[in-house]
Amino acid sequence: MKNWTSPNRPPLRPVQVPEGIAAEDWESVVWQMQNRITTLEGLARWIEPSAAEARAIEDLARRFRFVITPYYASLMDAKDPECPIRRQVVPSALEGDDPSGLADPLDELAHSPVKNVIRVYPDRIAFCVNNECALYCRFCLRKRMVGETGWSMQKSELETALAWIAGTPEIRDVLLTGGDPLVFSDSRLEWLLERLRAIPHVEIVRLGTRLPVTLPYRITDSLCRMLERYHPIWVNTHFNHPGEITEPAAAACERLLRAGIPVGNQSVLMRGINDDPVVMQSLCEGLVRIRVRPYYCYQAQLLEGTGHFRVPIERGIEIFRGLRGRTSGFAIPQYVLDTPHGKVPLDHPYLHGREGDEMVMEAWDGAVWREPNPIDLT
Numbered sequence: 001m002k003n004w005t006s007p008n009r010p011p012l013r014p015v016q017v018p019e020g021i022a023a024e025d026w027e028s029v030v031w032q033m034q035n036r037i038t039t040l041e042g043l044a045r046w047i048e049p050s051a052a053e054a055r056a057i058e059d060l061a062r063r064f065r066f067v068i069t070p071y072y073a074s075l076m077d078a079k080d081p082e083c084p085i086r087r088q089v090v091p092s093a094l095e096g097d098d099p100s101g102l103a104d105p106l107d108e109l110a111h112s113p114v115k116n117v118i119r120v121y122p123d124r125i126a127f128c129v130n131n132e133c134a135l136y137c138r139f140c141l142r143k144r145m146v147g148e149t150g151w152s153m154q155k156s157e158l159e160t161a162l163a164w165i166a167g168t169p170e171i172r173d174v175l176l177t178g179g180d181p182l183v184f185s186d187s188r189l190e191w192l193l194e195r196l197r198a199i200p201h202v203e204i205v206r207l208g209t210r211l212p213v214t215l216p217y218r219i220t221d222s223l224c225r226m227l228e229r230y231h232p233i234w235v236n237t238h239f240n241h242p243g244e245i246t247e248p249a250a251a252a253c254e255r256l257l258r259a260g261i262p263v264g265n266q267s268v269l270m271r272g273i274n275d276d277p278v279v280m281q282s283l284c285e286g287l288v289r290i291r292v293r294p295y296y297c298y299q300a301q302l303l304e305g306t307g308h309f310r311v312p313i314e315r316g317i318e319i320f321r322g323l324r325g326r327t328s329g330f331a332i333p334q335y336v337l338d339t340p341h342g343k344v345p346l347d348h349p350y351l352h353g354r355e356g357d358e359m360v361m362e363a364w365d366g367a368v369w370r371e372p373n374p375i376d377l378t
């Protein structure tokens with residue numbers, strides 16, 4: 001294990017309201033959604049697009065939607081095309097150069113008993129209730145459907161999925177995802193939650209949302225008061241880089257937490273974004289400081305147009321092995337690969353195996369520990 005310098009512990013990143021925009025507009029979800037960046041000209045108001053980015057927008061924005069909220073754009077380094085915030089949302093020419101990538105690497109379509117319900121495990125489902133997001137991430141696992149017409153769910157289709165859940169008593173855990181379920185209005189989301197809560201075997205509802213990161217002003221007090229009525233609700237959000245942990249993002253998570261909603265984080269390990277132990281430690285510790293639990297870090301999938309983000313699994317194992325002992329255990333997410341058969345933990349092999357009456361294992365600092373462990377099957 002190589003040593004690395006522990007990260008600085010910066011204060012929360014402030015977000016300044018850009019000059020010429022009224023604070024009430026900036027913090028308005030309607031204003032943010034109406035002023036989203038969808039063109040090169042629009043992007044050029046925030047950053048200096050490189051020639052390569054300009055070409056990629058021209059060539060690739062139609063293959064996967066190019067949309068960025070002004071809030072998220074304000075976090076980008078205007079001059080550096082390698083900025084880890086910028087690379088998550090601005091098209092790259094490398095997207096067109098990925099012959100091995102698949103459209104649906106988790107074979108979700110084959111695991112779908114009704115439209116937009118994905119069932120890999122017996123007791124839980126992912127319910128893709130919409131196909132809209134505030135912005136579109138270039139690495140999105142569901143790029144085959146998010147932002148595309150034909151995937152959005154009509155109310156009658158939501159009813160069909162709800163009827164399937166009601167008729168499948170093994171389902172106790174429903175993850176609302178998409179797209180992003182918090183793009184729904186409060187009233188539409190409440191309608192859905194009411195219907196799910198009326199199904200006795202649905203014990204918990206989870207929301208998978210990136211809005212605390214990409215449009216934190218959506219997490220309003222009134223939304224949280226509504227969610228509170230449908231507990232147990234859990235939220236998993238998606239920070240990938242410490243530069244996304246801003247004052248508004250922290251305030252959004254705080255509002256959810258005050259409503260009694262546990263907030264976890266699922267990130268994706270990506271080259272040039274967070275495949276650096278210092279950056280990963282800084283991300284995980286920054287999340288813990290705002291009381292968001294690092295839950296999973298995903299190995300990037302063999303997904304079309306994302307080969308430039310993929311990191312060898314050995315590198316991921318090395319990063320998370322290195323975090324062990326260097327930071328609090330609950331600050332270390334489980335590093336996993338999602339597969340059509342569910343998640344596979346990609347743990348460093350700490351347990352070396354049995355030697356006589358001892359189990360031999362490796363401690364965080366590399367020391368070998370032998371734990372007496374006589375076989376007694378009585």
Ligand code: SF4
Nearest residue numbers: 133136137140179210
């Ligand atoms: S917010 Fe989530 S679902 Fe939406 S584009 Fe990004 S990764 Fe995909």
